[in-house]
Amino acid sequence: MLDIVPNGLQTARAAIRVDLQFIADLIRPGSRVLDIGCGDGALLEYLVNFKQVDGRGIELSQGGVNACVSHGLSVIQGDANTDLATYPSDAFDYVVLSQTLQATQEPARILADLVRIGRAAVVSFPNFGHWRVRWQLLARGRMPHTAALENDWYNTPNIHLCTITDFVDLARVLGTVIERAAILGPRGRTMPDWAAGSLGNLLGEQAVFVLRRRDK
Amino acid sequence: MIVGQGGESKENIDLPAWPPKVIPVWFLESREWQPPIMTVPLRPAAEGPAGRRFARRLFPPSNFPGHRLEFGPDQPLKLDCGVELAPFTLAYTTLGTLNADRSNAVLICHALTGDQYVAEHHPVTGKAGWWEQLVGPGRVLDPKNYFIICANVIGGCMGSTGPSDLDPATGKPYGLSFPVITIRDMVRAQLRLVDHFGIDQLFAVLGGSMGGMQVLEWATSCPERVFSVLPIATSARHSAQNIAFNEVGRQAIMADPDWCGGNYLAEGRNPHRGLAVARMAAHVTYLSEQALHQKFGRNLQDRGRLSYGFEADFQVESYLRHQGSTFVERFDANSYLYITRAMDYFDLAAEHEGVLAEAFRGTKTRFCVLSFTSDWLFPTSESRALVHALNAVAANVSFVEIHSDRGHDAFLLDEPEFHKVLAGFLAGCAAHRGLKLG
Numbered sequence: 001m002l003d004i005v006p007n008g009l010q011t012a013r014a015a016i017r018v019d020l021q022f023i024a025d026l027i028r029p030g031s032r033v034l035d036i037g038c039g040d041g042a043l044l045e046y047l048v049n050f051k052q053v054d055g056r057g058i059e060l061s062q063g064g065v066n067a068c069v070s071h072g073l074s075v076i077q078g079d080a081n082t083d084l085a086t087y088p089s090d091a092f093d094y095v096v097l098s099q100t101l102q103a104t105q106e107p108a109r110i111l112a113d114l115v116r117i118g119r120a121a122v123v124s125f126p127n128f129g130h131w132r133v134r135w136q137l138l139a140r141g142r143m144p145h146t147a148a149l150e151n152d153w154y155n156t157p158n159i160h161l162c163t164i165t166d167f168v169d170l171a172r173v174l175g176t177v178i179e180r181a182a183i184l185g186p187r188g189r190t191m192p193d194w195a196a197g198s199l200g201n202l203l204g205e206q207a208v209f210v211l212r213r214r215d216k
Numbered sequence: 217m218i219v220g221q222g223g224e225s226k227e228n229i230d231l232p233a234w235p236p237k238v239i240p241v242w243f244l245e246s247r248e249w250q251p252p253i254m255t256v257p258l259r260p261a262a263e264g265p266a267g268r269r270f271a272r273r274l275f276p277p278s279n280f281p282g283h284r285l286e287f288g289p290d291q292p293l294k295l296d297c298g299v300e301l302a303p304f305t306l307a308y309t310t311l312g313t314l315n316a317d318r319s320n321a322v323l324i325c326h327a328l329t330g331d332q333y334v335a336e337h338h339p340v341t342g343k344a345g346w347w348e349q350l351v352g353p354g355r356v357l358d359p360k361n362y363f364i365i366c367a368n369v370i371g372g373c374m375g376s377t378g379p380s381d382l383d384p385a386t387g388k389p390y391g392l393s394f395p396v397i398t399i400r401d402m403v404r405a406q407l408r409l410v411d412h413f414g415i416d417q418l419f420a421v422l423g424g425s426m427g428g429m430q431v432l433e434w435a436t437s438c439p440e441r442v443f444s445v446l447p448i449a450t451s452a453r454h455s456a457q458n459i460a461f462n463e464v465g466r467q468a469i470m471a472d473p474d475w476c477g478g479n480y481l482a483e484g485r486n487p488h489r490g491l492a493v494a495r496m497a498a499h500v501t502y503l504s505e506q507a508l509h510q511k512f513g514r515n516l517q518d519r520g521r522l523s524y525g526f527e528a529d530f531q532v533e534s535y536l537r538h539q540g541s542t543f544v545e546r547f548d549a550n551s552y553l554y555i556t557r558a559m560d561y562f563d564l565a566a567e568h569e570g571v572l573a574e575a576f577r578g579t580k581t582r583f584c585v586l587s588f589t590s591d592w593l594f595p596t597s598e599s600r601a602l603v604h605a606l607n608a609v610a611a612n613v614s615f616v617e618i619h620s621d622r623g624h625d626a627f628l629l630d631e632p633e634f635h636k637v638l639a640g641f642l643a644g645c646a647a648h649r650g651l652k653l654g
Contacts, residue, residue: 062617065616065617066616066636069614069637069640069641070637070639071640071644072640072643072645073614073644074612076585076603076615077608077615077616078600078615086604086605086608087607087608088610146562160539165530170405170467172587183435205354211229
């Protein structure tokens with residue numbers, strides 16, 4: 001994972017998780033990006049080093065924040081549930097919320113904040129409508145465990161899970177424009193076009209949406 | 217290893233030389249029943265090491281190591297209070313070399329009771345620099361990479377002009393006729409120094425506590441002069457609780473009969489009792505309950521049982537007395553009054569109708585805000601308020617709360633996580649600034 005990168009930060013990661021790579025590919029080089037729930041900064045570091053973005057991050061865990069700042073990233077320790085309100089409108093070109101929406105207290109308010117702060121919001125989340133999830137609930141009558149949902153019901157941070165169809169409904173209710181949507185299958189690969197709609201909701205393990213405010 | 221006497225104090229945790237066998241208690245007792253343990257030095261020529269140090273205090277410490285930059289009567293420092301201070305002197309130290317394009321300068325701002333001896337031995341106490349954990353060869357701020365400047369604040373007592381200096385108008389020490397200074401005045405003076413070096417933009421300005429206030433003042437009053445700032449364990453305004461603590465300290469000093477209405481130098485006296493009590497009260501606020509409990513508990517000092525009197529039965533009492541007695545050797549009581557007042561007056565939002573974010577609007581400076589979990593003097597909530605204000609203007613900000621049980625003093629101590637974050641932030645800034653680090 002060690003690599004020499006253009007701006008001299010020698011510990012930058014050149015390879016990132018496939019779903020993060022997919023998000024990274026959506027982002028225009030040189031833009032301003034806020035990564036909410038940036039974890040250890042893998043995506044942010046990639047964007048800063050290879051896409052020359054002006055990147056910022058918010059992360060809840062102290063370990064994650066320390067790792068990010070130690071890598072020279074501009075990251076604050078904060079809580080998406082409370083801190084987004086402090087950002088001005090249109091402060092960023094992109095606001096990224098990767099695999100975090102389902103763990104927030106008020107996903108609707110968060111989404112509204114995302115499209116307010118960013119000219120575009122990039123949101124990815126695990127699909128609760130995936131057939132494996134449905135099957136476990138149907139056949140075993142228990143809360144499902146999958147690669148994306150590995151915790152037990154009593155200790156999971158994921159308190160607001162949704163299916164792809166649910167998300168699309170919420171995006172419409174909030175009056176946002178879905179500019180782009182991608183359904184990712186096994187190992188983060190994009191599903192082919194025939195797997196759109198309810199089939200995608202059955203086969204997709206996760207989804208990535210690009211949203212905008214309607215007035216933009 | 218005892219390391220420096222620091223912005224506040226750093227002897228509190230790793231102190232093998234402590235507890236000392238004999239604890240001077242003279243400064244606490246009223247003069248009626250003062251035991252003859254130590255003679256109070258009344259005149260510069262008083263005998264003993266404390267007397268000699270006191271003697272050095274009485275005269276401008278122009279023989280102290282480091283540099284002095286003097287501004288004549290034609291170059292006054294315009295202060296917030298309306299007074300033009302002239303002439304005035306700034307005492308400072310530097311490490312490293314300024315590079316050809318003058319882009320590697322780092323300014324360190326010291327805290328309330330700190331000074332310019334950030335990484336070299338203190339001329340009065342002989343202890344190591346107060347931030348030598350962070351500054352020096354092989355450290356986060358390595359002189360081979362940076363040109364490091366640290367100046368004694370205006371109003372201080374280690375060579376920069378302060379209330380213990382002679383007022384040229386009267387030929388006597390200023391005392392309370394010294395004008396009230398503010399954090400902004402301190403920064404104005406530092407700006408003169410930076411101009412003196414021909415530095416257009418400082419690579420970084422950092423400091424903890426009151427040093428952090430100066431850092432924030434730099435970021436708001438001359439944002440184009442600072443590439444990055446690191447306000448550590450600080451706040452954008454001094455809280456009511458902190459003003460209250462400062463007032464306790466000031467009242468302790470002023471209640472000492474030897475203070476003589478601030479005129480003690482001319483009277484040949486020294487309000488060391490009051491200053492020591494002020495230091496003791498303040499010192500408690502630099503620690504945490506957990507640190508005090510772990511270090512001392514209810515352990516007794518050099519005795520097996522309670523004395524049923526008011527000697528220092530407990531180690532924690534003895535330790536505080538020690539802190540007080542060593543502090544008075546190196547600090548001036550009036551300086552303590554003036555500098556605490558400067559902290560009290562600090563409120564960045566005040567000039568912007570109470571909206572802190574407005575103070576930072578349009579800033580291009582990179583911020584790294586740091587706080588410590590057990591710091592109750594400048595708690596994380598203060599740093600978070602600052603971060604929220606910076607977010608509101610979409611400033612480039614990093615913010616880390618470091619886990620530590622050592623209270624406010626943690627910023628002066630060996631905290632690996634803290635140092636790692638600093639190093640990472642500075643490396644990131646250097647990459648963006650195009651500054652090559654060795």
